[in-house]
Amino acid sequence: MTQTSSQLSAPHEAMFLILPYLTLFELLSLTQVCKSFRDALKHDILPWLNIVVGKPINTRFSDEFLVKIMSKAKGRLNVVALRNCYKITDEGLLQVIASNPFINKLYLQGCTSLTIEGVIGAIKLLTKPNHKLKNLAISGIYNVKIEDFQTLCYLMGINQMQMKQITKNFYHVRHELYAFKQESQPSIDVDICQKCGEIREVFDCPRDSCKRRMQQQQQQQQKQLLIECRGCFLCVPRCEECGVCTKDEELGEAACVDILCLNCWLHLPKCNFCNKAYCNQHAYQQHVGSSLGFLCSECSFHATQSSH
Amino acid sequence: MSSSSSEPESNILTLKSADNDEFQVEASIAVQSTTIKNMVEDGYTDIPLVNISSEVLIKILDYLKKHAENSGCSEEELNEFDNEFVKMSIKKMSLFVYAASFLHIPGLTSLLCQTIADKIKNKSVNAVRRIFEIINDYTPEEEAEVRAEHDWAHEGELDDTVEEDDEVRDENDGESDDNETPDDETGEN
Numbered sequence: 450m451t452q453t454s455s456q457l458s459a460p461h462e463a464m465f466l467i468l469p470y471l472t473l474f475e476l477l478s479l480t481q482v483c484k485s486f487r488d489a490l491k492h493d494i495l496p497w498l499n500i501v502v503g504k505p506i507n508t509r510f511s512d513e514f515l516v517k518i519m520s521k522a523k524g525r526l527n528v529v530a531l532r533n534c535y536k537i538t539d540e541g542l543l544q545v546i547a548s549n550p551f552i553n554k555l556y557l558q559g560c561t562s563l564t565i566e567g568v569i570g571a572i573k574l575l576t577k578p579n580h581k582l583k584n585l586a587i588s589g590i591y592n593v594k595i596e597d598f599q600t601l602c603y604l605m606g607i608n609q610m611q612m613k614q615i616t617k618n619f620y621h622v623r624h625e626l627y628a629f630k631q632e633s634q635p636s637i638d639v640d641i642c643q644k645c646g647e648i649r650e651v652f653d654c655p656r657d658s659c660k661r662r663m664q665q666q667q668q669q670q671q672k673q674l675l676i677e678c679r680g681c682f683l684c685v686p687r688c689e690e691c692g693v694c695t696k697d698e699e700l701g702e703a704a705c706v707d708i709l710c711l712n713c714w715l716h717l718p719k720c721n722f723c724n725k726a727y728c729n730q731h732a733y734q735q736h737v738g739s740s741l742g743f744l745c746s747e748c749s750f751h752a753t754q755s756s757h
Numbered sequence: 758m759s760s761s762s763s764e765p766e767s768n769i770l771t772l773k774s775a776d777n778d779e780f781q782v783e784a785s786i787a788v789q790s791t792t793i794k795n796m797v798e799d800g801y802t803d804i805p806l807v808n809i810s811s812e813v814l815i816k817i818l819d820y821l822k823k824h825a826e827n828s829g830c831s832e833e834e835l836n837e838f839d840n841e842f843v844k845m846s847i848k849k850m851s852l853f854v855y856a857a858s859f860l861h862i863p864g865l866t867s868l869l870c871q872t873i874a875d876k877i878k879n880k881s882v883n884a885v886r887r888i889f890e891i892i893n894d895y896t897p898e899e900e901a902e903v904r905a906e907h908d909w910a911h912e913g914e915l916d917d918t919v920e921e922d923d924e925v926r927d928e929n930d931g932e933s934d935d936n937e938t939p940d941d942e943t944g945e946n
Binding site for chain 1: 848850851852854855858866867870871873874877878879880881882885886889890891892893894895900903904906907909910911912
């Protein structure tokens, strides 16, 4: 399965332009691909100014590696995105922050070894005069109280009412890593859930009728945007595929643990036996047999059991 | 390639490709390229683009027209257009990245770069070489040395990502790879 060597060559010049769009895992892989990439990454500081750590290295990303990688930016770190890096501690974070005062975006979702006190300490360092910090993400960090949230908003100069009106946060696109690159991100990813009072990610609704009601309330300039379905996921369950609120709605049966609205369920492929559908994220769990379609993992398991 | 409109006021530029073809474009559309915008502000209406072929230029002009402010396209239409736009081989896309970068069209550059970057997301080193058609110029010892520098990043995961997506080949690419099975790209978790 090897290609003829006449097709292989050194990387095209344009390949070097994609370096800033790669997550850390790919950057490190590229150093091994060929010498040109290795040299480019050694001598060019630009790709190391925006560090995005996701799967699969998030599980192995410890303080030691954090400091090692971030040092390549020589103090000019711009974007630091550590998604589900549960090994990172306050100490490691502080070390990086102390030597990189001009960080623009700091994403720490799911970094569950961090304490909110540690994060606030880091933000204090990053919000000195002439700072550049614009975006922060802390969903998944434990024990965030309302006072902590308010301290962060104060430090970052966030007007909560304004923020709610400018940027919409949708549930079904919450995983998109390269959403980091876009300009209009909310300044902070969490909010006070109107229904339970906890500090969590609060989602807007893409459903047309809900959007209309939201617009009406904005036009009437109501002081409190009390939208029925604007809340955290625990208070307002949502469809995994399209993000609409699903309370009082008929649901499609899902083979994975996620929620599917009837509309999305209709369009998704279903298990041959039990007719449940997988959301697209979990479609890899389909057991494809010799015939058309697939079995969900549960039906597939029972099938092998009964054949004994 | 747009014919000049009948309004005498609209500023029409003439873009000349590397193949010496000339294309008439409204300035209001072409200035989405900062490079062209700067030349227009310096008073030029003939824009020579000696490093961009006609094929690439035509498609880029399509992009500019679609993404112009007065095109009246909805966000969904633009997204659909962008998705169709990037359906080409990586080799071809490299040419476009180069052109978009030279012309300083940020939206297009981002779109192309992100598309290419996504193709090697989570892939093993060997997979990347095959996808980008890059020759391995390391000796085994050198390769081991580089790998050791960041060994922690590749512990155990390499095997999972060896299943490769096949490159989309253009019709006029000469070589045919016997073992190529045209697969749809599988969505990754």
